[in-house]
Each structure stands twice: as structure tokens, then as C-alpha cells.
Amino acid sequence: MKLLEDRILKDGHALNESILKVDTFINHQVDPFLMQECAKDFAEHFKGRGITKIATIESSGIAPALLTSIEMGLPLVILKKQPSKVLNDNLYNTMVSSFTKGTNYELTLSKKVVDENDHVLIIDDFLANGEASSGAIRLFRMAHATVEGVGILIEKEFQPGRKKLGEEGIEVYSLARISSMSEGNIVFNS
């Protein structure tokens, strides 16, 4: 998606071969109109597949996932990174390793909001090692729901996320695919 790639080149910053800062338009400050265009692209790509729910992992994927849920007329499920005091019964949970933060966390899904009839589209901001998406897929499979695909804003193709999700039988659709990075330099596969 040229609009997103152009914005990454303009406002993104490759700090090194693996870390890309997009905190002025995606992660910290959000350009809602760019996110709306991304959501329209996801909705167009995944239409006609009987999807019943959009899902994402808190918190950077919420903006594009929410707008995709509006485009497709569906509810959104936000997977929580830890059980809070007010959301602690009847949960599926799984452990995930975070590449960005170098930590592990527990990802949770309430049994009240998903069942075996659901067909889920997972939307997230980044795909790198695929740990977050893979954890989300595990949770929905625990609920016997079907994961119809994963939509990603920015994929780091040089990391193993796509391969990992492919081995689990999941289609990955990414709007911007970065084939390599170095300090101040970003190369897309497009």
C-alpha cells in the first residue's frame, strides 16, 4: 500500500537493522485518517469470507483493528495482556514473548466473547517474530473458533513471523513489507 509506505519513508525512523520507530503516526501519536485508509484496504482484501469478528492485541493494533471492524460492520475483540481485577473469570490464556519489550506476558480471551461459530480476522501493527499473532491464534483455537487470516500494517520480512504463521495454516496480508533496514534506510518488497 503506497500511502503507508510513503508515510513510513517520510516519518518513520529505522534505528538499526531491526527497530523501526513509527511513533508519530501509528504507535504513540496516531494519524486516524491513515489508519482509516489501512482499514479500508483490510476490509476489501478480507471481504466475502464470512468473518464474524475482528481481533487485536492491546494496544498498538487497536486503532487499525477498530476501524476495520467499522468498515466490515463487525465487533472488535481486544486481547488483554494481563487479567485485570475486573476481568478474571472464564478466561482462555496463553504466554507470549514480546520482541519489542524483551519480556513475556500473559494474553487473555474471555469465553463470553467468542465461540466455535466465530471466524476471526486478527489485525496488528507489526509482524516481526509472529509471537503476538501466534498467541492470539492459540487463544481463538482454544475457543474452537476459526482464524481466517492476519492483517498487518508493517511486516519485517527478514524476521520469521510470516513463515511461523504460514506453518500454522494462516494467511498473512501486510500493507507494507520491509525486506531490509539499516540506520536511516528502509527497503520495501514492492
Next chain:
Amino acid sequence: MKLLEDRILKDGHALNESILKVDTFINHQVDPFLMQECAKDFAEHFKGRGITKIATIESSGIAPALLTSIEMGLPLVILKKQPSKVLNDNLYNTMVSSFTKGTNYELTLSKKVVDENDHVLIIDDFLANGEASSGAIRLFRMAHATVEGVGILIEKEFQPGRKKLGEEGIEVYSLARISSMSEGNIVFNS
């Protein structure tokens, strides 16, 4: 706002005198169309005040805040609960106590996304003790920005949040104001 109050009565669950579960339509599963109506209400209430940015605290406030930013044609700033590896230079930060989780966390704001010319509207899901909103206000004031007001989906009037923010000179506008709760029972001030 009757639409939100009716939904709280239908799908919310008061567990006791202070904890309200809204995890099937606001917090965990999100009804994007309800959030859109809430956003329209915030945009209508706060129009004409020269607001330049919408802000929220990750992660439950992101949905209504993002949709308010779209309604008002403004960027969104998501305050992060901890600095990640990719967002660690040039930050304002402040400590916040979380009522819901019973923990403290560091709230952060990048100096790149706000300055003294900004007029900020803070949107969040709940107002209880006002600790999160108060932390957000401290951060924007560190940046010499002006906080124009706080928009809240659900206010627990019997907790001191409104008083606390009022003492800081901040207008609070809440769509649903709960005057008291007990197990299975919710009373609105409207």
C-alpha cells in the same frame, strides 16, 4: 447519554459497590457503533474550543478516543503505560496509581508529539479516582500544552475523580454518570 446508559443496564454487570464489568461492549469486546455514537457526542460537546489533539491512556480509552479524533478531524495521542525499547528518548513521564489493577505504572508522553501550542481533549472509558486522567493532565502541562477538558464514557460519581479534576481547573464531561452501585444494581444520575 441514554444509548450508553441503556446498554450499561442491559449488558453491564455491577459486581459490588465499586466494580462494573463492561467487557462485552467497551473493554474487551468493543461495539464500534456504540463507540461511534459516544464519539459524536464528545465532538459535539467540545466543538469550537480550538482543540488540536485528542489524547487517551492505553488501552481501554483508545476506541472512543480514536473515533472522537476522526469526528473532530484531529490526531490522537496514546499515552503509554511504560516506555518500550523503541520509545525511550525525549519523554515526559509521571507515576500513576491504578484503581482497577491495584498497581502503579509510569505514564509517558513523547516530546515530539506535543508542544505549548496544543489544546488537548483527554478521552477515557472510566472516571473513578481520577488518577489516570490526572496523570495525563500532568504530562500535558509538563509540555506547556493546555488541557481543554476530559471526556468520559462512564463516571462513578461516588468516587472522587470529578472533584479531583475540578480542583485542577479541568471540565469533566461524562456520558453516563453512576451515582451508586451494588451487586446487580446500577443507579444513574440523570
